[in-house]
Amino acid sequence: MQIKVRLFATLREGRGKERMEEVADNTTPAHIFQLLDISPKDVAILLVNGMDGKPDQILKEGDTVSIFPPVGGG
């Protein structure tokens, strides 16, 4: 199935800002992290279809996964 992946800030380096990925059924965001060589500790915010997501939730055809690194300065 096709999943859209949106990447933000430094996660775009070497990956681009938006990608379409062909993945197996029952793929989770955690699988997407592995696919894109993103360490879970480099993910502060995960959204699925623009809403708060969980790394182990099952994705559906056409879902959009948005991944943000931690931003903590002040």
Added chain:
Amino acid sequence: MEKRYLKNEQMLSREENLSLREKRVAVIGCGGLGGHILEQLARLGIGYITAMDGDVFDETNLNRQLLCHTRNIGRSKALEALEHLQRVNPGVQVQAIDCLLTPENALTVLAGNDAICDALDNMPSRMLLQQSAQSLGIPLVYGAIAGWYGQVTTLMPGDSMLESIFQGGNERGIETELGNPAFTPALVASIQVAEVVKILTGKGELLRKRMLMINTLDQEYEVFDF
């Protein structure tokens, strides 16, 4: 109405403008975000401002921290904030607390405020601040910066989103690799102050249960729901 506050109107009504003089806002962190937040709150005429920071100014702060200049390197950020704000607006009362936020002092420092600004620079302190604001029932405006990027959201009493935005478990974020330029704290701080004014006056729409993501590198501004 004092002339100094006239240009707050009519985006604020006369009543709303005057009401700011009775309001209490705490700013936790007097560095990049905090300096700009404090400056703006004082100019707007927020009557009671708490400026908290346990740190002193360092040369590396000069590129972006509004309150830092060549003559106050090594001096307490909170005490310098007090001195500066008293010059900007002697009509507002400023309390400077020159120590770090801890579990022992958080509730005492924060109690009695109408809004709190998160201008901290590390996740554990931000979590403490959020928990304290929630237990006191005080609205909290969160802001964070890293290089070209920034985030702002407003947490009203009863809202909870710690887990959603701090998933990786890190103490700090990509600001450790990117640094921070002069414009990013100014931009994010300004949005935080706008949120504070809306909390205090009840006007407009807050960034509640949603986060504004700022990217000045590509000039992308997007709001995400939580």
